[in-house]
Every structure is written in structure tokens, then in C-alpha cells.
Amino acid sequence: MEIRHPMHPGHGKVLDTEGLRREFLVQNLFVPGSLKMVYSHIDRIVICGIMPFNESLELKTDRGVFGVDYFLERRELGVINVGGPGTIRIDGTDYSLDCKDGLYAGMGSREISFSSRDSADPAKFYCLSGTAHKRYDTQAVPRGKARELHLGSDENCNRRVIRQLIHPAVLPSCQLVMGYTELAKGNVWNTMPAHTHERRMEVYFYFELDPDQAVFHLMGEPRETRHILVRNEEAVISPSWSIHSGVGTGNYTFIWGMVGENQTFDDMDGASMDDMA
């Protein structure tokens, strides 16, 4: 498991390309037959990429790091499948997830394993986990159950649909709010006008991006913007002081997920063009 540390915004200003990528970019999440885990000390979020191949993969804890007997002893988990059809077995119950279906697993779930239905088209489970204080019911969140928001316009190249899968309007969770944003064909901008939210951190995971294309993900304090060039199936960690926005050289989809003080999706601190530099 890889561990990432928080950063003061003053330090963020002086990093070069390599430094920004080392601290904030998460690559190689999906390796056939592997479970990859990145533990960020920003709000203790865990980012996980699970790509089962011929055998199922179990989500285990690392006792030396987390100090508990099983991974969800004091945590909750959100999953969105970005690959072929797959199954998640939680304490003996199977949940089937097609591409872009989700699942919420509550605190106290003990045995969690992931498998692909067909190794010729393996599942890719993208997961976020935050700390939890209470058990809420484990449930599948098929794509159709998500709450939809329509934002942007073709004129501004940012017409997109936000699908909230783990959100208080859909199901209860302790901290985690998670879903994905699909850009309409020919649209390339996400989350512009940009925002921060002092009270929550956020992680973006880009997918459905052609391998020949890239997203210039924008980060930094609103008056100190930087970019990270992101390829398909890579994630960027966003501290609460950082904007998180991007423009692609082609169409893409991205999973966003937040943890922090509250679950009020709309209470962003907007950064207008006049606020940015």
C-alpha cells in the first residue's frame, strides 16, 4: 500500500511538474489480478483499484497501518465498476455490478471479495473508503438509481450529466459522497466555473478517455492554478484548498468522491474568472 501525506497550500505553490504528479496523481490503479491501495492522510481517504482476473480478490486490512482486524471495522466503502460485469461478495451475499453500477458497503462488513464474470472482459472496481462512526445498510446502487443533475451547455463545451450514486438523497452514509459525471459528446470541460470546498476534500478519477487523449486537470488555490496531465484511468487527489476542474483533448467521464465535515453537495465556494489566476 502506498501512503500519501497532506500538504500546506504554500508548499503546493513551489512544486514542479514532477512534484505535483508525485503528491497528487494516482496511476496504475488497474493491474490484472491485483488490488491497489493508496492511503491519503487527507481526511484518511483510501483510494482503491481492484481488477480481478481468474480468481476473486479479497479486500483485506493492513493491521500495521490501520490497527484493526478487518478493513471496514471502522470504515465505509463506495464502489463503482468501470470495467466488465463483476460480482462483489459481502459476508455471503452477492451483488452484481455492470459497468457504471455502484455499491455502498457499511461499517462492520467483514468479508468482501471481488470477482470478474468473464476474464476476457474483466471488471474494474474503483473504490473510495472513508472513516465511519455508524453502520448504514450495504446496498447495490445500480446506475438507474442515481440522482441526476444536468449542467453546462454545448456553447461552453461543458454540457454534462452528474450522477450521484452515494448521496443523502439516494442512501445514507457517514461521510462519503460519490458518483460520476458524463460529458456529452463534443464537450470537454468539467467543473468550470471551478470551486473549492474548505469542508471537504475530493478525488477525481478519469475514465472512458481514449488512450491517445489526455485531460489537463486543473488544481491549486484559485489564484495559483497548476495543471496535471492525466491519462485514462488515473486519479487526482484534491486537498480542500485546491480547485478540481479539467479540460480534455477528447471526451471522458470521471468519478468524483468526497469526504469531510458535511455531505452538502451544493455548498461549494465558487471561484469566478475574476477570482482565478
Ligand SMILES: O=C[C@H](O)[C@@H](O)CC(=O)C(=O)O
Ligand atoms: O463538489 C463537487 C464535485 O467537484 C463534482 O461533483 C463536480 C462535477 O462533477 C462537475 O461539475 O462536473
Ligand SMILES: [Zn+2]
Ligand atoms: Zn468539488
